Amino acid sequence: MRIGIDWGGTKIEAIALSEAGAVLARKRIATPRHDYEACVAVAAGLVDEIEAALGQTGTVGIGIPGAISPASGLIKNANSVWLNGRALGADMERALGRPVRVENDANCLAVSESVDGAGAEATVVWAVILGTGAGSGISVQGRALVGRHRIAGEWGHNPLPWPRDDERPGPVCYCGRQGCLETFVSGTGLAADHQCRTGQALTAEAIVGRMRAGDMDARRTYDLFLDRLARGLAHVVNLLDPDVVVLGGGLSDVDELYADLPARMAPFVFSDTFDTPVRRSRHGASSGVRGAAWLWNI
Ligand SMILES: [Zn+2]
Numbered sequence: 619m620r621i622g623i624d625w626g627g628t629k630i631e632a633i634a635l636s637e638a639g640a641v642l643a644r645k646r647i648a649t650p651r652h653d654y655e656a657c658v659a660v661a662a663g664l665v666d667e668i669e670a671a672l673g674q675t676g677t678v679g680i681g682i683p684g685a686i687s688p689a690s691g692l693i694k695n696a697n698s699v700w701l702n703g704r705a706l707g708a709d710m711e712r713a714l715g716r717p718v719r720v721e722n723d724a725n726c727l728a729v730s731e732s733v734d735g736a737g738a739e740a741t742v743v744w745a746v747i748l749g750t751g752a753g754s755g756i757s758v759q760g761r762a763l764v765g766r767h768r769i770a771g772e773w774g775h776n777p778l779p780w781p782r783d784d785e786r787p788g789p790v791c792y793c794g795r796q797g798c799l800e801t802f803v804s805g806t807g808l809a810a811d812h813q814c815r816t817g818q819a820l821t822a823e824a825i826v827g828r829m830r831a832g833d834m835d836a837r838r839t840y841d842l843f844l845d846r847l848a849r850g851l852a853h854v855v856n857l858l859d860p861d862v863v864v865l866g867g868g869l870s871d872v873d874e875l876y877a878d879l880p881a882r883m884a885p886f887v888f889s890d891t892f893d894t895p896v897r898r899s900r901h902g903a904s905s906g907v908r909g910a911a912w913l914w915n916i
Pocket residue numbers: 774775791792793794795798800
C-alpha cells in the first residue's frame with residue numbers, strides 16, 4: 619500500500635491507498651504549530667497507527683507547503699515557517715526507518731489529478747491552487763516536474779501578465795516584489811481588490827455570493843478577477859501548452875470559472891485554435907494527501 623501525508627499548517631493528515639487507489643485508512647490530527655519536533659512525532663505516529671490497524675507496511679510520501687532546497691536538502695519557501703531550514707525528509711526517514719519522498723503540495727495536487735483525477739488521460743497536467751495564496755504544480759506522465767531549483771510551477775510570484783496601467787506596479791507581495799499574480803488571483807487578492815474599490819471588507823466566498831445575487835460591485839470584482847486569472851493562465855499555456863489545466867483550492871469551487879475562463883483565455887493564447895480544458899480537481903481537498911501517496915507511483 620501507499621501512505622501519503624499532507625503536512626498542512628492546521629492539520630496533518632495521513633491516508634493509505636491500495637494499489638488501485640482505494641482508501642484503506644485515513645487519519646488526521648491538528649498540527650502542533652511552531653513545534654517542529656512534535657510535528658515529526660505526529661506524522662510518524664500516524665503512519666505507525668495506520669500500519670498497525672491494517673497489519674501491513676507501506677511506502678510513505680509527504681506533501682509540504684514549501685520546497686526542499688536541492689543545495690542544502692532543507693525546507694525552504696514554507697508558509698508554515700517552523701519547517702524552514704529543517705531536514706524534514708531525513709528526519710522522517712529516521713523516524714520511520716525507510717526512505718520517504720517529499721514534495722511541494724501543489725506538485726502533489728498535480729500528481730494526484732494526473733494519476734486518477736481530472737487529468738487522468740493527459741500527459742502534461744498543470745494544476746493550479748487558488749486559495750489563500752496562489753501556486754501551481756506540473757505533472758508529466760504521472761510524475762512531478764520539479765526543476766533544477768525545485769521551484770517548477772512557482773507561478774504565484776511571477777508578475778500579472780499584460781498589465782493595464784491601473785494594475786501597475788500592483789499590490790505589495792510578502793515576497794518583496796509588487797504585482798505578483800498571487801496578489802491578484804488568490805482568494806485573499808480577490809477580497810483585497812474588492813475592498814480597495816468598494817470599501818467593503820468581505821471574504822472571497824461572500825463576494826461570489828453577492829455576485830450571484832446580482833450585486834454590481836461584486837460582479838465587477840469577479841470580472842476583473844476572471845480577466846486577470848485568464849491572462850495568468852494563458853501566459854503559461856503559451857510556455858507549457860499543457861493537455862489540461864486543473865484548478866484546486868477554495869476558489870476552484872466557483873462553478874462560473876469553468877464556463878467563463880476558456881473564452882477569456884483564448885485572446886491571449888498564441889494559437890489559431892484553443893481548446894485546452896479547464897477542469898475542477900476531482901479529489902478536491904483530498905488531492906494533496908492522495909498525491910503524496912502517489913509520489914511512489916513510479
Ligand atoms: Zn510575490
